[in-house]
Amino acid sequence: MNALETYLTKLIKAQGPISIATYMGEALGNAQHGYYMKKDPFGQKGDFTTAPEISQMFGEMVGLWLGVCWLNMGSPDKIHLIELGPGRGTLMQDILRAMKVIPGLLDSIEVHLVEMSPVLREMQAERLKGLITPKWHNRVSDALDQSNGGPLLVIANEFFDALPIRQFQKTGDGWHERLVCLDEAEKLSLQLAPVAAPESIIPPALLRADEGSITEVCAIGENLLSEIAEYIQRHSGAALIIDYGHDRHGTGNTLQALKQHKYIDILSDPGDVDLTAHVDFQRLKEIAHICETKTFGPVGQGDFLKFLGIEARSQTLLANATDKQAKDIQTALNRLIHKDEMGDLFKVMAISDNGLSGIIGFE
Ligand code: SAH
Numbered sequence: 299m300n301a302l303e304t305y306l307t308k309l310i311k312a313q314g315p316i317s318i319a320t321y322m323g324e325a326l327g328n329a330q331h332g333y334y335m336k337k338d339p340f341g342q343k344g345d346f347t348t349a350p351e352i353s354q355m356f357g358e359m360v361g362l363w364l365g366v367c368w369l370n371m372g373s374p375d376k377i378h379l380i381e382l383g384p385g386r387g388t389l390m391q392d393i394l395r396a397m398k399v400i401p402g403l404l405d406s407i408e409v410h411l412v413e414m415s416p417v418l419r420e421m422q423a424e425r426l427k428g429l430i431t432p433k434w435h436n437r438v439s440d441a442l443d444q445s446n447g448g449p450l451l452v453i454a455n456e457f458f459d460a461l462p463i464r465q466f467q468k469t470g471d472g473w474h475e476r477l478v479c480l481d482e483a484e485k486l487s488l489q490l491a492p493v494a495a496p497e498s499i500i501p502p503a504l505l506r507a508d509e510g511s512i513t514e515v516c517a518i519g520e521n522l523l524s525e526i527a528e529y530i531q532r533h534s535g536a537a538l539i540i541d542y543g544h545d546r547h548g549t550g551n552t553l554q555a556l557k558q559h560k561y562i563d564i565l566s567d568p569g570d571v572d573l574t575a576h577v578d579f580q581r582l583k584e585i586a587h588i589c590e591t592k593t594f595g596p597v598g599q600g601d602f603l604k605f606l607g608i609e610a611r612s613q614t615l616l617a618n619a620t621d622k623q624a625k626d627i628q629t630a631l632n633r634l635i636h637k638d639e640m641g642d643l644f645k646v647m648a649i650s651d652n653g654l655s656g657i658i659g660f661e
């Protein structure tokens with residue numbers, strides 16, 4: 299039993315079963331033993347690889363998108379760029395490099411990184427050294443406070459999928475929350491809460507789902523998006539969210555655990571495996587609309603990147619590449635845009651204030 303399992307076992311013994319959201323929050327973010335808090339999980343030797351780690355072209359396209367937003371805002375003298383969950387800092391590094399081609403943009407940017415992991419903060423500082431001095435924050439609300447009512451750009455790649463979700467299962471007498479408890483051998487296991495949850499928690503479109511269906515609710519992600527959307531509606535700006543997920547509310551258990559690029563049981567080795575769940579983009583859109591911002595997409599990552607010119611960019615890189623580099627560039631391009639790779643499963647959505655026009659990538 300690892301240290302976090304021991305802690306969770308004691309917690310459940312003391313106070314009873316915990317929600318999957320509490321379990322996920324501890325497994326990923328426990329200050330001492332949380333997955334992101336103690337190591338760098340990315341890359342071939344790690345547990346998973348993200349789009350910016352596959353190729354610089356991804357961050358360059360995102361940088362271009364953000365740059366076009368800035369131009370369409372009338373090139374403000376000062377703009378705050380917030381990245382949620384910057385990982386190794388690779389995406390921000392590529393974004394800033396791409397932004398150099400737009401005169402005046404880098405001089406007007408103040409970068410805020412929302413990152414809970416001290417290990418990853420160090421990596422980000424190292425990677426961005428000499429390019430920019432970012433400000434770090436534990437919470438989005440702190441980054442928004444320090445944006446002082448100025449225009450805002452937000453980027454989040456594979457951030458919302460790491461936020462804790464609750465799960466509910468439909469039974470003959472309503473929706474019961476799935477809870478983490480202890481079995482007879484005191485091992486972590488799942489059971490349904492004895493009392494049904496209030497129906498108001500379940501998306502109305504799913505209330506009539508079949509018995510046995512599971513639905514997921516990510517309250518933390520919803521709150522976070524509404525904070526950002528409210529800021530953008532009041533003070534102007536745009537946000538780009540890229541993640542894997544579905545574009546319509548749906549039922550199904552999407553919580554998964556990855557260790558060294560393989561799926562494993564979600565309750566095994568808490569703190570030593572990555573836990574994620576699909577993002578419900580329809581829900582994020584509904585929230586953005588409640589906050590009176592415009593929304594774009596979601597569209598597949600492949601279509602978005604192609605619209606922004608990733609194929610032309612790869613041709614430019616290929617022109618100066620060795621045979622080995624050329625093969626790597628082709629493979630990376632394929633992974634990012636092909637529908638059997640990340641092209642369809644990963645989705646891109648944007649929100650903006652109502653006054654901003656010329657948002658690209660969503661035709
Ligand atoms: N965007 C990066 C990393 C994605 S992994 C990439 O594409 O490569 C998720 C990132 O979000 C990590 O940096 C992790 O430490 C951070 N993170 C996860 N949950 C968080 C939370 N609740 N608050 C702040 N950062 C969080």
